[in-house]
Amino acid sequence: MGVDVPMTATLERASASPVGIPPAISRMVGVGTAVAGTTVSQPALLDLLGIEDPKIRSIYLNSAIGTRRLTLPEPDASGVRRPEPQGALLAKHKRLAVEMGGQALQACLKNIGASLSDLRHLCCVTSTGFLTPGLSALMIKELGIDPHCSRSDIVGMGCNAGLNALNVVAGWSAAHPGELGVVLCTEACSAAYALDGTMRTAVVNSLFGDGAAALALISDAPGQSRPGPRILKFASFLITDAIDAMRYDWDSDLGRFSFFLDPQIPYVVGANAETVVDRLLAGTGLRRRDIAQWLVHSGGKKVIDAVVVNLGLTRHDVRHTTRILRDYGNVSSGSFLFSYERLVEEGVTRPGDYGVLMTMGPGSTIETALVQW
Incomplete structure (x- = not known):
């Protein structure tokens, strides 16, 4: 194909992976x-x-x-x-x-x-x-x-x-x-x-x-193993009771489309964050404390605070999320990739580390993915 990604040696974590971890779907190799x-x-x-x-x-x-x-x-x-x-x-x-x-x-x-x-x-x-x-x-x-x-x-x-x-x-x-x-x-x-x-x-x-x-x-072909986290699993949750809480619709007074964000959105997202993360980890043998890296959408200060409180995260866990918000604001669908780029540059991940990616948006919706380095 022409893609030449350098090979790197991998080190096994001291503890074996939980038996319920699904096989990798694909691999994130660059950002x-x-x-x-x-x-x-x-x-x-x-x-x-x-x-x-x-x-x-x-x-x-x-x-x-x-x-x-x-x-x-x-x-x-x-x-x-x-x-x-x-x-x-x-x-x-x-x-x-x-x-x-x-x-x-x-x-x-x-x-x-x-x-x-x-x-x-x-x-x-x-x-x-x-x-x-x-x-x-x-x-x-x-x-x-x-x-x-x-x-x-x-x-x-x-x-x-x-x-x-x-x-x-x-x-x-x-x-x-x-x-x-x-x-x-x-x-x-x-x-x-x-x-x-x-x-x-x-x-x-x-x-x-x-x-x-x-x-x-x-996706690694047989016998291949590239650097970068393997994508293992996805989980979604559509909060149907809040389907109108975030929307982009026609404003007749302005004669154009405009966004609407309900002030209750941070609390709606926070209250439902555990539900989707628990579903993501179900059957894997993993608990939240086993997740070394959290990449959460930079949705806004109150949204980030609500996720931190409801999932029991630390400020260090969302350091890239908050810094991207500080430096760029909410850049919508690409926010979590800005954070991922910062994590790659930081160079602190270890082979075997698990990570959770989380984004939130209209619907109201919470999307998650489980990855492993």
């Missing part, structure tokens, strides 16, 4: 991220948008976010940044999604010594704009990827969708041993901003940032 737009702090953004309401300012300033990357409308002659019409926002999404996505994909492939010609399946994830043909087709044309490359698009599932895509591509990878598949999450969140000064808008605009992340997957 890359990219951002676009201008780096802006929360106080600077408040000034740029001319927000003076103390209640709204407090939402921005108490978000645990330091900076984000955003592409905002240019000010008009009077210095005011006007809301962009829906058509302009869709065009912005298309431009930024392709730009960031291409950079993240190239970074991911460079990370594993692969090239675009090695790519056999591309799954693109986005929730910040609608495109037909889909983002995967645009990426293939823009980057000159082999037009025979198989592809899939996951659109509109929200912040949890990166793990839904991982499930899809892991299954494809298992059916195509030795071939390269990539999950590409590219979210131009500032292409979904409403600048209307309402509390509903403030909750959203104080949180999201632009970013893209790509994850390379390869």
